[in-house]
Amino acid sequence: MNRSMNIGEAAKISGVNAKLIRHYESIGIIPKALRTDSGYRIYSESDVNTLAFVRRARGLGFSMKEIKKLVSLWRNRSRTSHEVKTIALAHVGEMERKISELQEMVKTLKHLAKNCHGDQRPECPILDNLGKPE
Amino acid sequence: MNRSMNIGEAAKISGVNAKLIRHYESIGIIPKALRTDSGYRIYSESDVNTLAFVRRARGLGFSMKEIKKLVSLWRNRSRTSHEVKTIALAHVGEMERKISELQEMVKTLKHLAKNCHGDQRPECPILDNLGKPE
DNA sequence: TTGGACCTTCCCATCATTGGAAGGTCAAGC
DNA sequence: GCTTGACCTTCCAATGATGGGAAGGTCCAA
Incomplete structure (x- = not known):
């Protein structure tokens, strides 16, 4: 021991x-x-x-x-358990914020990728979007 | 111009x-x-x-x-649009992996927090879990 | 006594960004 | 022409969490 x-x-x-x-x-x-x-x-x-x-x-x-x-x-x-819970819930909030941010990015990028042929041609809505968003 | x-x-x-x-x-x-x-x-x-x-x-x-x-x-x-799409989809995959990871953490922590009184008492399942997972 | 597996400290690299210090340049107002 | 302030330049360092490696000391077994 x-x-x-x-x-x-x-x-x-x-x-x-x-x-x-x-x-x-x-x-x-x-x-x-x-x-x-x-x-x-x-x-x-x-x-x-x-x-x-x-x-x-x-x-x-x-x-x-x-x-x-x-x-x-x-x-x-x-x-106090209050102190601990406060830290934990703040962290949960931060992670949830991060998740939303990532989900938003995924959503946008998936949409662009869906419209991209992904073949031998150069035309690409992903680059178009990054190049000129208007 | x-x-x-x-x-x-x-x-x-x-x-x-x-x-x-x-x-x-x-x-x-x-x-x-x-x-x-x-x-x-x-x-x-x-x-x-x-x-x-x-x-x-x-x-x-x-x-x-x-x-x-x-x-x-x-x-x-x-x-080729293929090259671009490949990069984009790899990135989407990476973000989705990260999202899952965060969701898993949120789930665990929310569960622990739900069982935590969050008052003046010291007993806290969050610390208990971190201290001894068995 | 030698070797190898461990330990020590120290510095550097990552990733994307921000900060500051020290100094040079430009344009406007006097 | 000179001052002032806003801009520009480079260089060095920090963030947060971790890993990698060098140079050197220690421990234990053969």
């Missing part, structure tokens, strides 16, 4: 590669790791949990700034 | 700011502009058309690499 490990092992278990672990430390997402006498970083199981937390938050598309806040809330017993 | 203008005017008309015009020149999206004796860049109406083309392509989410190719096809009379 309570075993400690070096960065390679922590990477394997947490699913966050070593390069990224160092990076997360450097930008303050996770606290500075303890070191052996020779300078190797040491990780506890708790540290690995934090890393996996970060990985999963990334998987939901949260920014590093948001993740930093989420980690601190996670670690803070006097947090 | 056939008036020529400096970068500021070209920026206004094309809708691409001056900083970005210089950048596009530096990365080869547009050819190097002619210069006055004193070194100011000179743009023709045709150049401005190219800049607006780039701006609209950006608006459809194309990458600079793709836009470089599209500009060259636009300028090339012996292009």
Whole structure:
């Protein structure tokens, strides 16, 4: 129990590669790791949990700034679920905005592509549209 | 007609700011502009058309690499509409993939948020999920 | 003791864009 | 003619998240 490990092992278990672990430390997402006498970083199981937390938050598309806040809330017993939910819903809103934007682009481009023969001839409504929209 | 203008005017008309015009020149999206004796860049109406083309392509989410190719096809009379359509549809596919990814994240996060009280209490299924997915 | 697999820090690249600094040019008003 | 301010020039750096690699130190097993 309570075993400690070096960065390679922590990477394997947490699913966050070593390069990224160092990076997360450097930008303050996770606290500075303890070191052996020779300078190797040491990780506890708790540290690995934090890393996996970060990985999963990334998987939901949260920014590093948001993740930093989420980690601190996670670690803070006097947090309120309201704070967490606010961040989550703001992120949902941002993603939904992005989805709409992409859908709009897809719609336009599909329409143009539908009218493009896609053969050996040079005529192309896609280029026409980009070249002169009027 | 056939008036020529400096970068500021070209920026206004094309809708691409001056900083970005210089950048596009530096990365080869547009050819190097002619210069006055004193070194100011000179743009023709045709150049401005190219800049607006780039701006609209950006608006459809194309990458600079793709836009470089599209500009060259636009300028090339012996292009085939097939080439253009291929690029466009590949881009549509990429955007649809991205949309699915975002939708999946939104779905997960909305589900977690729905079960989160969002009040003064610390209990929070969002943090629980990020902390231990098992 | 040697080798290889690990670790360290540091710098650079990506992508598209923006910002600023330091300095040159132009045109209008005095 | 000179000043002023708006424009232009180049160069360097930052963004956000990550990856790649170099140069060098450490650990462990044969």
